[in-house]
Amino acid sequence: MEKNQAEKTINIKINNIAAKAKEGQSILEATKEIGVNIPTLCYLKGMNEIGACRICIVEVKGTKNLVASCVTPVEEGMEILTNSPRVKASRKTTLELLLSTHRKDCLSCVRSGECELQALCKQFGVEDENRYKGAMPKYRQDCSTLHLIRDNSKCILCRRCEAACKNQHVAVIGANNRGFDTQIGCAFEKDLNEVPCISCGQCIVNCPTGALRERDSCGAVMEAINNPQKVVVVHTAPSIRVSLGESFGLNIGANVKGKMVSALRRLGFDKVFDTDFGADMTIVEEANEFVNRIKNNGTLPMITSCCPGWVKFCEHYYPELLENLSTCKSPQQMLGAIIKTWYAEKHNLDAKNIVVVSVMPCTAKKFEIAREYQSAAGSPDTDYTLTTRELVRMIKSACIDFKNLADEDFDPLLGVSTGAGTIFGTTGGVMEAALRTASDILSGGPQRNIEYKEIRGTDAIKEATYKIGGENIKVAVVSGLSNAVKILDKVKAGECEYHFIEVMSCPGGCVNGGGQPIQPSGVRNFADLKATRAKGLYEEDKNLPLRKSHENPTIKVIYETFLGEPCSRQAHKILHTKYTKRSKF
Amino acid sequence: MKKKISSVKFKGTKEQEAKLLGVINKYKELPGAVMPILQEAQNIYGYLPIEVQTIIADRLDLPLREIFSIATFYSQFSLSPRGKYEVSVCLGTACYVKGSDKILEKVRSILHIDTEECTTDGKFSLTSCRCIGACGLAPVMTINDDVYSRLKPDAVEDILKKYM
Numbered sequence: 071m072e073k074n075q076a077e078k079t080i081n082i083k084i085n086n087i088a089a090k091a092k093e094g095q096s097i098l099e100a101t102k103e104i105g106v107n108i109p110t111l112c113y114l115k116g117m118n119e120i121g122a123c124r125i126c127i128v129e130v131k132g133t134k135n136l137v138a139s140c141v142t143p144v145e146e147g148m149e150i151l152t153n154s155p156r157v158k159a160s161r162k163t164t165l166e167l168l169l170s171t172h173r174k175d176c177l178s179c180v181r182s183g184e185c186e187l188q189a190l191c192k193q194f195g196v197e198d199e200n201r202y203k204g205a206m207p208k209y210r211q212d213c214s215t216l217h218l219i220r221d222n223s224k225c226i227l228c229r230r231c232e233a234a235c236k237n238q239h240v241a242v243i244g245a246n247n248r249g250f251d252t253q254i255g256c257a258f259e260k261d262l263n264e265v266p267c268i269s270c271g272q273c274i275v276n277c278p279t280g281a282l283r284e285r286d287s288c289g290a291v292m293e294a295i296n297n298p299q300k301v302v303v304v305h306t307a308p309s310i311r312v313s314l315g316e317s318f319g320l321n322i323g324a325n326v327k328g329k330m331v332s333a334l335r336r337l338g339f340d341k342v343f344d345t346d347f348g349a350d351m352t353i354v355e356e357a358n359e360f361v362n363r364i365k366n367n368g369t370l371p372m373i374t375s376c377c378p379g380w381v382k383f384c385e386h387y388y389p390e391l392l393e394n395l396s397t398c399k400s401p402q403q404m405l406g407a408i409i410k411t412w413y414a415e416k417h418n419l420d421a422k423n424i425v426v427v428s429v430m431p432c433t434a435k436k437f438e439i440a441r442e443y444q445s446a447a448g449s450p451d452t453d454y455t456l457t458t459r460e461l462v463r464m465i466k467s468a469c470i471d472f473k474n475l476a477d478e479d480f481d482p483l484l485g486v487s488t489g490a491g492t493i494f495g496t497t498g499g500v501m502e503a504a505l506r507t508a509s510d511i512l513s514g515g516p517q518r519n520i521e522y523k524e525i526r527g528t529d530a531i532k533e534a535t536y537k538i539g540g541e542n543i544k545v546a547v548v549s550g551l552s553n554a555v556k557i558l559d560k561v562k563a564g565e566c567e568y569h570f571i572e573v574m575s576c577p578g579g580c581v582n583g584g585g586q587p588i589q590p591s592g593v594r595n596f597a598d599l600k601a602t603r604a605k606g607l608y609e610e611d612k613n614l615p616l617r618k619s620h621e622n623p624t625i626k627v628i629y630e631t632f633l634g635e636p637c638s639r640q641a642h643k644i645l646h647t648k649y650t651k652r653s654k655f
Numbered sequence: 656m657k658k659k660i661s662s663v664k665f666k667g668t669k670e671q672e673a674k675l676l677g678v679i680n681k682y683k684e685l686p687g688a689v690m691p692i693l694q695e696a697q698n699i700y701g702y703l704p705i706e707v708q709t710i711i712a713d714r715l716d717l718p719l720r721e722i723f724s725i726a727t728f729y730s731q732f733s734l735s736p737r738g739k740y741e742v743s744v745c746l747g748t749a750c751y752v753k754g755s756d757k758i759l760e761k762v763r764s765i766l767h768i769d770t771e772e773c774t775t776d777g778k779f780s781l782t783s784c785r786c787i788g789a790c791g792l793a794p795v796m797t798i799n800d801d802v803y804s805r806l807k808p809d810a811v812e813d814i815l816k817k818y819m
């Protein structure tokens with residue numbers, strides 16, 4: 071019944087052209103379908119539908135006031151004008167008013183060129199950015215955390231960050247006070263490092279302006295590159311290859327692995343490795359840890375630990391589940407640790423002179439590298455971590471002609487990886503990779519089935535049961551922390567029989583991470599970023615000769631010559647970590 | 656106006672906390688429970704410091720920031736305690752015309768606090784009000800139930816000293 075209603079079509083007129091729309095659709099969506107866009111600022115589909123900014127207003131015949139098209143459903147016979155002089159004038163005034171309290175330093179703003187406010191001002195012909203003068207609120211920058219900088223002087227109070235943070239079940243930032251005094255902030259105006267923020271960066275990718283940005287490490291990395299005493303090694307997370315191209319005008323989801331590697335060489339990195347190798351390493355350790363837990367009555371369900379946003383979330387909000395977390399370090403940290411121990415030894419390098427840089431889709435990685443128990447060689451496993459956006463800025467500032475670069479390969483040894491490592495970048499990928507290895511161990515030999523399709527796709531919660539080595543293994547995969555909470559509460563209450571759970575904090579996993587290229591709301595609301603980027607990863611996996619982590623040849627050598635067995639004492643020393651209980655307030 | 660956050664040390668008692676927990680239990684299951692709970696919490700403690708809001712957030716399983724945003728949105732809630740002596744300066748038209756803004760300025764500089772704030776020892780708090788109906792006596796300042804009228808800025812210091 072409901073479904074029929076949703077599919078009922080009605081007749082409307084948009085800009086004097088007859089059109090059909092689905093009942094229940096917003097004016098915004100119906101208009102998009104006839105090839106006309108309506109600008110939005112505050113609206114994020116399914117997440118922030120508050121009708122606050124009024125940039126999306128349209129004229130509806132018979133209605134006195136302009137209506138917000140993002141939250142107004144179409145009605146039979148509606149006549150809509152999306153482009154009339156009155157609409158355009160109103161949008162322009164709205165923008166001019168927003169500018170009246172905005173710190174307009176576009177030339178040096180990190181978001182310049184990708185700022186939705188800037189784009190709209192151009193689009194709607196704002197000529198005088200100082201048209202309305204008046205009091206400027208007092209602002210304070212929040213630079214307290216390792217991962218982000220919050221600057222309310224660029225904030226337009228769209229509340230997209232508030233919605234994104236709430237969607238992560240964290241809700242530490244949002245609008246406080248009222249009227250002219252309204253500002254985004256934390257409870258009791260604390261700094262972000264004094265509240266249980268999990269550093270996921272979802273607020274940043276959802277902000278339309280330069281009010282939220284990552285803490286930038288480009289300068290420090292360039293300095294290391296220019297220091298002749300240092301060997302600077304870089305490695306890139308699986309999801310970077312399917313997102314980086316967007317910032318250079320390529321299609322969403324295009325795999326630019328080869329160009330990425332050449333660009334990194336042109337930036338001056340001494341070695342270019344693949345975090346996929348670290349992911350393979352993680353899988354070998356994690357799958358063995360899982361098998362040990364199953365065989366020895368260890369704490370189950372085991373929960374993955376490769377997502378630092380999730381780990382921090384668990385520490386703040388579910389400390390009683392810390393025993394369930396795998397003790398494995400993340401791929402970034404495992405690879406860093408291996409570079410500074412095994413690789414350094416093998417190449418006669420002093421770990422102190424190696425600078426390990428990672429490129430991650432993630433801002434929580436900036437928090438992770440400073441954690442305790444993450445320094446196998448006595449110095450941090452990773453020295454600097456850059457988001458995809460920072461890498462884009464470095465490539466652009468080095469004037470590298472990215473689009474026309476020839477493909478190059480990762481450096482040998484730690485640039486070698488399998489398809490299992492590649493799919494780490496998307497929700498379900500870690501579980502699938504782990505199952506590929508665990509099933510070979512539990513069944514005592516290589517298994518033919520390698521694709522676990524039930525746990526693919528961007529559904530928020532995925533569950534499946536697999537018969538492995540005679541046991542029924544029940545797994546769950548969740549991404550986005552408000553979805554994770556649903557499963558975690560069940561685990562806490564002892565109401566579920568899962569053996570293994572994968573949690574990624576960002577909705578859709580790393581492909582949609584908080585450090586990924588900015589896509590404006592006009593794209594986010596209508597394209598499936600997560601699925602499109604993830605598709606590129608599954609395609610790469612399918613075409614690789616090796617698709618199981620434990621078949622990675624370098625990993626075999628490392629166990630034979632350096633670590634011994636998976637989960638051995640030596641492996642624990644270098645590749646595993648510990649967690650800390652943190653406060654919920 | 657932007658709500659001021661007090662730095663006065665929290666002095667809540669066990670009895671107050673028991674009362675607050677009672678209130679939370681009473682409203683917990685109702686939709687929109689936060690408003691009446693905040694209202695009664697303010698009656699119990701006189702204001703809504705972080706300690707009180709944290710108890711509420713914890714028991715309702717809501718983020719502290721959401722409680723805070725409600726407490727800062729509605730004007731009836733205060734984040735600053737009332738002092739033993741509440742100093743109030745009238746900024747109604749009559750008083751203002753007679754220079755009550757200078758009286759307020761004087762009180763501010765002597766007590767080192769702004770309006771809606773409380774001295775760290777908890778002794779004085781300061782508010783401004785809009786007309787207390789004593790326009791004939793303008794400018795007017797009250798300290799608890801004592802009324803001081805036709806005030807000159809120079810007289811303020813001696814008056815405050817009486818309460819120190």
Ligand code: SF4
Binds near residue numbers: 241243267268271
């Ligand atoms: S980084 Fe994540 S948890 Fe922290 S404020 Fe932003 S959205 Fe919330």
Ligand code: SF4
Binds near residue numbers: 224228276
């Ligand atoms: S910080 Fe950004 S996302 Fe948050 S309200 Fe301001 S402009 Fe919107």
Ligand code: FES
Binds near residue numbers: 113126
């Ligand atoms: S009111 Fe529709 S986009 Fe903001």
